[in-house]
Amino acid sequence: MEEFGSFDDFSVEMGDFEVTKREDYHNCLWECTEGGSIDQEPVIHNGKILFGSFNRKFYALDLKTREPVWIFEAQDRIGLCSPSVYKNSIIVGSYDENIYRLDMDTGELIWKFRTQGEIASTGALKDGVYYSASRDQNLYAIDCETGELIWKFRTLKPNVSVPTVHGEKLFFGSSDRNLYCLDRRTGEVLWKFEAEEEIVVIRPLLVIGECIYVGTMGTMMYAININDGTCVWKKKFGDYGMTRGGVYLKGLIIQPTQGGFIYAFTPEGDIAWKVSRNETFTSVATDGENVYTSSEDLNFYCFDSEGKLVWKYKMEGPAWQPGLIHEGVVYVGSNDCFLYAFDAASGELLWKFRCPGSPISHPPIRSYFEVTIKHKKKDFEEVQDKKYDLKIAEEDGTSAYKTRMTYQVSTQYGAKGKYQIDSKEEAF
Numbered sequence: 001m002e003e004f005g006s007f008d009d010f011s012v013e014m015g016d017f018e019v020t021k022r023e024d025y026h027n028c029l030w031e032c033t034e035g036g037s038i039d040q041e042p043v044i045h046n047g048k049i050l051f052g053s054f055n056r057k058f059y060a061l062d063l064k065t066r067e068p069v070w071i072f073e074a075q076d077r078i079g080l081c082s083p084s085v086y087k088n089s090i091i092v093g094s095y096d097e098n099i100y101r102l103d104m105d106t107g108e109l110i111w112k113f114r115t116q117g118e119i120a121s122t123g124a125l126k127d128g129v130y131y132s133a134s135r136d137q138n139l140y141a142i143d144c145e146t147g148e149l150i151w152k153f154r155t156l157k158p159n160v161s162v163p164t165v166h167g168e169k170l171f172f173g174s175s176d177r178n179l180y181c182l183d184r185r186t187g188e189v190l191w192k193f194e195a196e197e198e199i200v201v202i203r204p205l206l207v208i209g210e211c212i213y214v215g216t217m218g219t220m221m222y223a224i225n226i227n228d229g230t231c232v233w234k235k236k237f238g239d240y241g242m243t244r245g246g247v248y249l250k251g252l253i254i255q256p257t258q259g260g261f262i263y264a265f266t267p268e269g270d271i272a273w274k275v276s277r278n279e280t281f282t283s284v285a286t287d288g289e290n291v292y293t294s295s296e297d298l299n300f301y302c303f304d305s306e307g308k309l310v311w312k313y314k315m316e317g318p319a320w321q322p323g324l325i326h327e328g329v330v331y332v333g334s335n336d337c338f339l340y341a342f343d344a345a346s347g348e349l350l351w352k353f354r355c356p357g358s359p360i361s362h363p364p365i366r367s368y369f370e371v372t373i374k375h376k377k378k379d380f381e382e383v384q385d386k387k388y389d390l391k392i393a394e395e396d397g398t399s400a401y402k403t404r405m406t407y408q409v410s411t412q413y414g415a416k417g418k419y420q421i422d423s424k425e426e427a428f
Contacts, residue, residue: 036357038333039079041122041285041321043090045104050090051333052078055357058092058100060107061339066353070107074100080160080202082122082321084130086144091130093119099132099140101147111147115140117158121202124163124170126184131170133159139172139180141187151187155180162245164205164212169226171212173199179214179222181229191229196220203245203283203322206253208267213253215242221255223269235269237261247286250305254291256281262293264307273307285322285330287344292330294319300332300340302347311347315340317359335359 035054042051048069052058058072076096083092088104095118101110117136124131129150130142135158141150156176163172170184179193197218206213211223211232221242223232241258248254252264252272262275262284279296286292290310291303296318302310317336324331329350330342336359341350 035359036337036355037079037317037335037359038337038339038355039320039335040333041082042324042331042333042339043083043085044324044326044331045085045090046088048104049331049339050083051339052081052083052092052094053333053337053355053357054079055355056094057355058083058090058102058107059355060104061353066351072100072102072107072109074098076118080120080122080320081132084123084125086125086128086130091123091125091144093121093123093132095119097134097136099123099130099142099147101144113140113142113147113149120160122162124165124204126165129184131163131165131184133161133163133172135160139163139182139187141184153180153182153187153189161199161201162204164207166207166212166226171205171207171226173201173205173214175200177216179212179224179229181226193222193224193229193231195222200243201245202243202320206246206248208248208253211267213246213267215244215246215255215257217241217243221269223267233269237263237265237271241280244281244283247284247291249286249288249291252305254284254286256284256293262291262303262307275303275307282318282320283322285325287325290344292323292325292332292344294332294334300330300342300347302330302344313340313342313347313349 037054038051040051042049047063048060049063050060054077056074056077058078060069062069074094074096076094078094081093083090089110090102090104093099097115097117099113099119103110115134115136117134119132119134121133128144130144132140137155137158139153139159143150155174157174159174161173163170165184168184170182173179175198177195177198179199181190183190195216197216199214199216210225212226213223215221219236219240220234221237222234225232244256246253246255255263258280260277260279262281264272277295277297282294284291284293294300298315298318299312300315300319301312304310315334315336317334319332319334325344328344330344333339337355337357338352340352343350
């Protein structure tokens with residue numbers, strides 16, 4: 001086992017410790033408060049830019065005046081589920097467990113579909129059917145015209161991944177670690193592939209040739225045959241967090257990781273280049289020439305197809321969804337409550353629109369897990385140093401300790417864990 005950190009005057013045997021992860025990734029990620037933050041990729045249609053906010057409101061702005069044409073208010077946060085355009089309407093899900101269809105011109109409600117869980121991922125729309133995952137452990141197929149259920153498919157754990165439609169197949173990953181392939185018209189399982197870690201993907205998966213490419217919460221990237229679900233190859237990239245979804249640019253898959261890397265690799269899995277920053281990269285977007293992404297360091301970046309920095313802009317908060325590139329402008333919402341519009345070539349800020357409300361309370365991606373350290377009760381109290389202020393709770397002959405950590409996730413996600421105690425923070 002690797003060392004947790006440097007303890008000059010506090011020495012114990014690492015074999016006496018057990019490190020466990022508090023709960024699954026999907027339960028930690030969406031524990032955030034209401035506010036004006038924007039965690040959606042907007043859409044543009046008929047001169048309007050449309051997006052939702054954690055302040056419960058969905059906005060339709062006039063692109064020329066940047067003034068609201070209409071605002072729809074849900075019963076809870078509207079985030080993570082980016083809107084889809086169907087005819088002259090918008091379909092979008094909310095944390096209030098509903099999926100809404102709204103009139104594009106007026107914002108009036110056409111129908112709503114009730115689930116039993118938060119809608120925390122973007123849906124897929126194909127041939128008049130809207131496919132949406134819910135945290136009630138179901139994937140739903142809904143008739144876009146009527147809002148009626150066509151079929152639903154239940155998994156073993158909550159679903160927060162974006163479904164991907166390819167031909168007559170529908171693919172989606174689940175926190176139960178399975179990648180499912182369904183017949184999109186009937187919901188029948190064609191095959192499923194079990195990964196080593198949770199599959200939580202916030203962008204549609206890439207299908208290139210006969211393979212679909214899926215990353216996991218751990219370090220693993222898989223290339224899976226779309227016809228029978230067999231693994232063509234699997235490789236480890238970075239330290240952890242392949243959940244953000246990639247893009248395909250000039251023969252390369254561009255994949256961000258939550259460990260602070262962007263990898264560019266061939267469909268065969270060979271790395272062409274990588275970019276590193278100190279903080280988590282979020283989702284990526286491309287206009288066919290450049291790659292656009294945000295980071296927990298608050299910068300919005302533009303890289304060329306070889307990984308060279310073109311420009312960056314410092315925002316007041318991180319952005320979790322990729323930018324929408326439309327007619328030479330990049331539109332991106334941020335945790336700082338602003339929707340930004342950048343010149344795609346230069347990075348010049350053209351305008352920004354603020355949603356009322358304070359930024360949501362959203363933990364850094366690196367802190368999505370609470371780690372519990374347990375050890376066998378020996379003579380630990382005799383060597384305890386007061387500066388650590390560890391609070392001992394007697395329970396069945398053991399003592400439980402909780403401390404804040406900055407770490408690179410492993411436990412069940414990898415063979416070796418890499419943990420580093422931040423000694424500047426007090427234990428609790």
